[in-house]
Amino acid sequence: MATEERTQEILEKLKNAVIEYDEDAAKEGAQEALDEGVKPNDAIFDGLVSGMQEVGKLFEAEEYFVPELLMCADALYAGLDILKPHVEQLDLGVKGSVVIGTVEGDVHDIGKNIVKMMFDVAGFNVYDLGRDVPLDQFVEEQLKTDSELVCLSAMMTTTMVGMQKVIEDLKKKNPDVKIMIGGAPVSGDIAEKWGADGYADDATNALADAINMVSSLKKMKEEAEAREKQK
Ligand code: B12
Numbered sequence: 001m002a003t004e005e006r007t008q009e010i011l012e013k014l015k016n017a018v019i020e021y022d023e024d025a026a027k028e029g030a031q032e033a034l035d036e037g038v039k040p041n042d043a044i045f046d047g048l049v050s051g052m053q054e055v056g057k058l059f060e061a062e063e064y065f066v067p068e069l070l071m072c073a074d075a076l077y078a079g080l081d082i083l084k085p086h087v088e089q090l091d092l093g094v095k096g097s098v099v100i101g102t103v104e105g106d107v108h109d110i111g112k113n114i115v116k117m118m119f120d121v122a123g124f125n126v127y128d129l130g131r132d133v134p135l136d137q138f139v140e141e142q143l144k145t146d147s148e149l150v151c152l153s154a155m156m157t158t159t160m161v162g163m164q165k166v167i168e169d170l171k172k173k174n175p176d177v178k179i180m181i182g183g184a185p186v187s188g189d190i191a192e193k194w195g196a197d198g199y200a201d202d203a204t205n206a207l208a209d210a211i212n213m214v215s216s217l218k219k220m221k222e223e224a225e226a227r228e229k230q231k
Contacts, residue, residue: 002036009036014047014079015114019054021071026079034081044114048076052110059147071125073110082111083122090122092207097147098215099138101129102183105160108155111183111203115151119208138166139173148214151206153195154183164194171195176220178213182206 002010010033017025026048033043058064064072098119102112106211109131119126129137142153150170154160163181170177180198181191195229197213200206212214 001036007038011047017053018051018072018076021075023075023078024049026075030079030082031177039056040086043083047207056160087121092211094211095123098149099141099147101133102131102153104135106154106159112153115203115206118203130216135162135166139169146216149178152181157174157185160185167195
């Protein structure tokens with residue numbers, strides 16, 4: 001078990017590996033975290049993701065441009081690949097099916113993949129459509145898989161508007177489906193205005209909200225079935 005000081009050192013190494021787009025350091029830091037008993041969740045959120053938040057600031061300050069961002073993303077994924085299989089599996093008593101993807105026109109997929117990881121560790125069936133997903137594909141996949149939940153991610157003000165169409169189309173085809181949206185430009189107010197059932201600002205809250213939605217949906221279905229039987 002790493003001491004508090006050593007834990008901070010490893011987290012700092014992971015953070016800097018992303019900022020300095022150093023894939024080797026990210027892999028090394030991830031392995032050190034595992035070897036020394038740092039929780040994989042902490043290494044991901046307080047190390048890698050925290051580094052990417054700093055990268056966002058450097059981009060805004062025009063110190064970094066798209067090529068740097070791409071290399072930072074590669075470093076983050078290099079560390080994530082090592083840590084992900086070790087994230088603790090959760091048994092939260094409810095499991096569901098979820099369709100997830102980043103909407104059309106948008107290639108940002110780090111946040112979406114981290115939300116996906118949380119669903120994976122909670123034992124959900126995850127249908128990941130990837131990034132830059134044509135809007136109709138969300139509706140098609142939900143109908144095909146009969147998933148309880150659809151999660152839409154967008155990182156740009158220009159692409160998030162596509163979510164509104166998906167929400168409308170999904171609710172028309174299947175009023176029971178629950179829809180959750182997220183990504184930096186999205187907010188709870190927008191989610192409400194567009195008729196989504198939920199919004200979360202990070203992956204941990206996304207899973208917590210999803211569990212609530214899926215359990216209320218399952219309860220409603222069970223009650224409806226019980227009423228049918230009584231007839
Ligand atoms: C890395 C990055 C890139 C990388 C992406 C690599 C990849 N594989 O994802 C690359 C280089 C490809 C890129 C490209 C561009 N980018 Co960019 N990018 C970023 C950056 C720096 C970090 C994003 C990130 O990964 N964050 C880390 C993750 C973990 O956080 P997150 O995505 O927010 O996800 C968390 C939550 O939001 C939430 N969440 C996310 N999705 C979902 C979904 C659901 C359902 C729920 C519930 C929750 C949830 O949970 C996640 C985990 O906790 C941001 C800056 C920023 N402040 O966000 C700019 C940013 C998003 N990019 C921006 C821009 C402008 C671009 C480009 C147009 C640049 C250009 N000139 O070409 C292109 C667009 C390409 C395209 N068509 O999509 C702008 C968008 C501005 C806007 N508001 O519209 C930002 C905000 C930078 C800025 N300040 O200007 N980018």
